Amino acid sequence: MIICIRLISTAGVFFMDGTIAPLPDIKCLADKYNALVFVDECHATGFFGRTGRETEEYFNMIGTIDIINSILGKALGGAAGEYTTGSKALIDLLQQRSRPYLFSDTLPPFVKFSKSSIDLIENNSSLPGPVAENANYFFELKCKILILGDNHPIFPVMLGDARLASRFADEMLKRGIYVIDFSYPVVRKDRARIRVQISAAHSKIDFQQCIQDFAEVERQLEVIK
Numbered sequence: 001m002i003i004c005i006r007l008i009s010t011a012g013v014f015f016m017d018g019t020i021a022p023l024p025d026i027k028c029l030a031d032k033y034n035a036l037v038f039v040d041e042c043h044a045t046g047f048f049g050r051t052g053r054e055t056e057e058y059f060n061m062i063g064t065i066d067i068i069n070s071i072l073g074k075a076l077g078g079a080a081g082e083y084t085t086g087s088k089a090l091i092d093l094l095q096q097r098s099r100p101y102l103f104s105d106t107l108p109p110f111v112k113f114s115k116s117s118i119d120l121i122e123n124n125s126s127l128p129g130p131v132a133e134n135a136n137y138f139f140e141l142k143c144k145i146l147i148l149g150d151n152h153p154i155f156p157v158m159l160g161d162a163r164l165a166s167r168f169a170d171e172m173l174k175r176g177i178y179v180i181d182f183s184y185p186v187v188r189k190d191r192a193r194i195r196v197q198i199s200a201a202h203s204k205i206d207f208q209q210c211i212q213d214f215a216e217v218e219r220q221l222e223v224i225k
Contacts, residue, residue, distance in 0.1 A: 006035035012055030013043040016187055016195070017156055018149030023059045036066040046075025046117070047200075048152060051125035066090070072114040075121070081111060130200040134207070138198055141211045153198035156182075157214070158191065159223065165192040168217055175213045 008030050010021045023039070030037045041054040049057030052075070056062050067090060072081040084094060095101050121127055135153040146158040159165045162183030169181040172194070183192040196210075217223075 006030075006033055007038055008035050009038040010040070011043070012039045012041045013048065013152055013154070015043045015154060016182065016193075018152045018154035020058065020150045020152060021055060023055050023061060023065075027061065027064055038067040038069065039065050041068055041070040042074070043152075043154065045070040046121050047128045047131045049128065052121045052128040072111065076114045076117040081108075081114070127200075131198065134200065134202050135198045137204060138196070138202075138207045138210075141207055147196075155196040155198070156193040157196060158193050160190055160192055162189075162192040164221060164223070165194055167221060168223070169194050171217045171220065172213060175216075177210055177213055 008026055010023075010026060012023070013020055021039070027037060029035070039055060041048075044054040044058075046052045048054055051057065053062060054068070054070070056065055056068070067084065067086045069082060069084045072083065084091075131153050132151070135151070135155075138155065139147070139149075142155075147155050148158060149155045157168075157179075159168060162181075165181035165183055169179050172179050179194045179196055181192065181194045183189075187193065
């Protein structure tokens with residue numbers, strides 16, 4: 001007997017644009033067509049949502065998503081590897097069928113450190129607060145060029161031209177600020193950008209200096225006529 005399963009797959013936060021998936025709408029669509037929802041939370045785990053519980057928490061939808069996948073990097077300490085969460089039935093199935101469980105290799109020691117990071121986040125609900133505060137502060141300081149993104153610490157600075165984006169990133173690095181340029185084929189040909197990522201370790205002085213340097217590079221490269 002063939003069993004067909006409908007699955008809607010999305011990122012919780014789209015890492016190139018800093019935009020947030022409309023999870024309530026996606027869930028309504030899934031309910032309408034009796035589909036499962038899979039959310040990749042790589043750019044939300046540990047720091048997005050009031051206590052760091054990702055896009056589900058941001059939309060007050062804890063426990064409503066069928067499958068959540070994320071990585072042990074970023075807020076969890078930078079270790080390699082991923083994890084998947086879901087119902088007991090799903091986890092039982094994955095333990096029987098997913099490739100990592102088909103062999104007898106043990107988990108590497110660094111997984112223990114990632115587990116400690118998860119414990120730290122669960123026991124300290126205030127940890128994501130400084131990240132959100134810093135993201136809001138940076139957005140309020142934004143310069144004249146187009147900065148996109150939702151209420152998230154990833155901000156794409158839109159420049160359009162690939163060569164301009166590369167030169168912009170190089171000039172920022174000369175000033176001690178590391179931002180990465182992205183162009184085609186990673187993004188559309190007319191959507192080249194540099195990406196700014198905010199952390200809890202940044203200070204207001206850091207942001208003020210960053211915006212000042214942005215303005216200087218804008219003038220130098222004649223981004224703003």
